[in-house]
Amino acid sequence: MKKITTITSILMLLIFAMGCKEEQKKVEVNKKPINYVDPFIGTGGIVHTFPGATTPFSMIQLSPDTDTKGWNHCAGYHYDDDNIKGFSHTHLSGTGWSDLGDILLMPTVGALKLESGSIENPDEGWRSRFSHEKEKAEPGYYQVYLEDYGIDVQLTAGKRVGFHKYTFPETDQANIIFDPTSIIFGQVLNTEIHSESNDEVSGVCLSNGWGGKRNVYFVAEFSKSYETFKVAKSGKLTDKSKASGKDVKGFATFKTREGEAIEVKVGISAVSLEGARKNLNSERGMNFSVALNNAQKEWSNVLNKFDIEGGTEEQKKIFYTGVYHNFIAPNLSMDVDGKYIALGKELTAENFINYSSFSTWDTFRATKPLISFLATRMSEEFSKSLISRYTDAKEHLPLWELCGVDNTCMIGYPSVPVIYDAMQKGAKIDKEEAFAAMDDIAHFNKVSSSDGDGGLNEYIKLGYVPAEIPKNISKTLEYAYEDWVIAQVAKELGKDKDYEYYMKRAQNYKNVFNKERNMFWPRKANGEWFGDIVMDEWEPLQEHWISGNKWAYDYFVPHALNDFIEMKGGREAFGKELDHLFSTELHMKGEEHVDISGFVGGYAHGDEPGHANPYLYNYIGEAWKTQAMVRRLMGEMYSDKPDGMINNEDCGQMSAWYIFSAMGFYPACPGSQEYIIGSPIFDKVTMRLANGKSFTVVAKNQSAENMYVQSLHLNGEPLSKSFITQAQIEQGGILTFEMGPQPNKSFGTPLEDQPLSTLK
Structure with missing residues (x-):
């Protein structure tokens, strides 16, 4: 009798446990996006x-x-x-x-x-x-x-x-x-x-x-x-x-x-x-x-703009918390009566809502493209706020604006790609005003609070920022990219002379490419190349590169990658360099800059300038290497713990990289129409766009082991390219990945199937 009672008890416990499991399943199924944040x-x-x-x-x-x-x-x-x-x-x-x-x-x-x-x-x-x-x-x-x-x-x-x-x-x-x-x-x-x-x-x-x-x-x-x-x-x-x-x-x-x-x-x-x-x-x-x-x-x-199926609970928490972090800044900076403070002046907003706290140097890379897809109206207000610093405050586009004050942190004129991305995605912005503000900042030298003289006057005169000015390589490369963006705006407006002028400036990266060293290298104002630099110490590198991160800027030519690959010796040579970047551990001396962290070889995921680098394999027909690397980074650099990112979150950028990568594509060149294919981590993600349409990514057979793209279909039609376009995303539809455990080395290999980033 006692034995029967024990068996009965065990059966009852099993039934109860099964019921609990069923209930737990039910609870998980009923979880809403907000519950994952x-x-x-x-x-x-x-x-x-x-x-x-x-x-x-x-x-x-x-x-x-x-x-x-x-x-x-x-x-x-x-x-x-x-x-x-x-x-x-x-x-x-x-x-x-x-x-x-x-x-x-x-x-x-x-x-x-x-x-x-x-x-x-x-x-x-x-x-x-x-x-x-x-x-x-x-x-x-x-x-x-x-x-x-x-x-x-x-x-x-x-x-x-x-x-x-x-x-x-x-x-x-x-x-x-x-x-x-x-x-x-x-x-x-x-x-x-x-x-x-x-x-x-x-x-x-x-x-x-x-x-x-x-x-x-x-x-x-x-x-x-x-x-x-x-x-x-x-x-x-x-x-x-x-x-x-x-x-x-x-x-x-x-x-x-x-x-x-x-x-x-x-x-x-x-x-x-x-x-x-x-x-x-x-x-x-x-x-x-x-x-x-x-x-x-x-x-x-906001959070219901995404529906997710599959993936782990941790991945969902990281994803939805990332969406949350992307919608915190910029911040409303205007009273209900329209009055606001910008650049020390009291102004009144007309026909726009004023925002501030623009970490544009970080967020032009992925955060702003993400917001523009999901909430174009907000990108419109952000852009109008930035442009108003030129039209209303009679000043210049900011580098890093906090509470209406440009603290001039970081380099370049990163407000430019933020505005252009919004324009591309349908924001109603006066393009003439936008161009005027861009043209103004591209001729106004700012002294960076973090990185010294902007060197813009020398850049315009010499075609590069000379070695005598701090962070000269980083500044030259960012100016050249942003000049390409301005050229695109000029082209849309039919300003042929301005287009040609800025396209010429967009090629200035060539002026700091040292053919003998086969890399970007500091150049003196007299045209001579700078001498040798100790490469295993941080301090000498910090004179010429932001944070000393030479390894991020070695590949920062987002607007002309195909041209740059040829300068580097062609596709095979470029591929070997990328392999070296991600596989060779740095052995550096001296104090490491706090922003450089999350190393995989010489690549530091905690520093934004290199965020596109894992996607560059697609430009040489080796998309499978991108797929493996982005999976590794998503797994190693992010968690759902309090220290769940490898460095400063930077107003959404660290999270935006994860969000795009988790969906299986990334904006390697903001301002370009191309989004580079990676490796999605969810079975299904639906993104509801600001235009009322939905774009769904389905990843069949995806798992931690099945990280490699076997084939792609867009709305049921085969897609051989290793990128998709902004227009394809905005039209809505279904992008279907077939995933597997082994690389499909023929995917994205033909030249016509690779992304195209060349000067035009």
């Missing part, structure tokens, strides 16, 4: 993303700050930390530099503390410990339990308003601290706080940082009136309700019941206090739950 991916390592609440391209990025100094805290939060300073309203997403963290709020309980204290010793001030077990992040939502105070914090965001919900214990001293002096990395110049009624606090912070001198005004509204409000100035508490100075903080104190929630809505503005109030009023009808519902609807609208 994990905002904690990128908050560890040196990826520099934030976990807090935002909406697509919002002015608000409401997120916790664990600290505001040091390399780990470019976005204010690092996953390894165990205490929180507070919750501020603006953050950079994945950048390699620090700023923002504006207008910090912090709820506490008990006697007031006037300083936040240090991350090393949180008991010095108002900081609170927390654990990841009591922390949650979703698109548009963040929650954490503050252990030192027994307070549950929830955050969500609107377009111009941050929504806080603090659930307190029973106490006569529930405090909400306003600290405008807490900013990430920058220098506070002046602050002001005042409260004219017991349900509102307002103020401003004037600071100077990577985004230049800027004001952030705020108006905060409570769901419950406070009992008392005090202001601290220069570390001393006063009974005044208003103060200004370099170090001013505000403290609102409430009486609360156990489990009572106080909501705070905070509107911000770069223009004025009146602007902040208007922005707050524009979202006044929303409480926390309504704002959260709206935020998650907005994110679902």
Whole structure:
């Protein structure tokens, strides 16, 4: 009897387990795209993303700050930390530099503390410990339990308003601290706080940082009136309700019941206090739950642009979180009345919505082409914003614009391909204005905050940036590519002379190609070649190449690759060079630049200039090598952990590389019509385009082992080419891959089936 009971029990357990498995399957099947996003991916390592609440391209990025100094805290939060300073309203997403963290709020309980204290010793001030077990992040939502105070914090965001919900214990001293002096990395110049009624606090912070001198005004509204409000100035508490100075903080104190929630809505503005109030009023009808519902609807609208079948759960999380990261920046930078600040001027937008935080040097490569496919209207607004710096602000296209200020980080004129990509995909942009802005910046030398004199005047005069100017090889090559882009705009407008002029400049890469060395090499202003350079030390290379990454720029001629391949000795020789690049480990001395990471041989995936290099095998008929390499990079350089990327996420670019690669194609030359075939990792991906059509990629028999393309069909018709075109994608339809475990070395081999990148 006992034996029968045991058998019966086992059978019951098996049936129960099968039911659980079936239920688990059902749950997985019913998961929505938004459920795969994990905002904690990128908050560890040196990826520099934030976990807090935002909406697509919002002015608000409401997120916790664990600290505001040091390399780990470019976005204010690092996953390894165990205490929180507070919750501020603006953050950079994945950048390699620090700023923002504006207008910090912090709820506490008990006697007031006037300083936040240090991350090393949180008991010095108002900081609170927390654990990841009591922390949650979703698109548009963040929650954490503050252990030192027994307070549950929830955050969500609107377009111009941050929504806080603090659930307190029973106490006569529930405090909400306003600290405008807490900013990430920058220098506070002046602050002001005042409260004219017991349900509102307002103020401003004037600071100077990577985004230049800027004001952030705020108006905060409570769901419950406070009992008392005090202001601290220069570390001393006063009974005044208003103060200004370099170090001013505000403290609102409430009486609360156990489990009572106080909501705070905070509107911000770069223009004025009146602007902040208007922005707050524009979202006044929303409480926390309504704002959260709206935020998650907005994110679902973005994430539902993709349907995925197959692949692993980890791959889906990486993919959808990547889509999420691509829709965080640029950021809305305009009040509801149309006023905005750009290049130190107060302007009013007419017929466009102004955005800022343009990391164009990183994102022209894949992020902006992706957004243009999915949300052309947004690319249109971004482009109009950039062009307005020339037409309205009477200045020049920016290199890296933050909060309306060109911090001139990086090189070239990367706004140019961003605008052209939007134009190609149907954005309604005045092409004459666009060309005028491009022509202007192509004749205006900027001094880079990161890389010195732009050398543009010398480039125009000599046909190259001379060796005496820092990063001369990188600058020459990027100028030449961007000149090709300008030439394409001139061609579309029928500006024949301008087309010929810029096409001549587009060939300037030839002027730094040293035939004896068979590579790009620094050239002096007098025309002589620079002498020998120590090739196994980073420091000498950093004089001539961005980050010292010679290995990325050795192949950066995206607009004329076929011509360049011939210069290098032909297809066979070029193929051997690529093999050497990806197989030969570097043995370098000295300090490695922080941006160079994720090595496969000499290729560094953490540095954007080389992101197209794994796809270059297609240009010489060896597409199968691209397929193997992109599979390897997707597997080794990305994960669903907090340190889930090999370097800074850079406002979407690292993720955009993965998204395109996971679908099986990549824009190796933004501005070209060709998207180069790789190796898809999902059984099926449907991408819903901004034009209302859908493009579906089906990968039959794909698996970790079956990484090689055996054949391609587009809408049922055989496709022998190792690329597809923008037009084919935009027409919608089905691209079908037949995958297998062995390379099909005949796929994409004939010349007519290879991508064509030649000067025209």
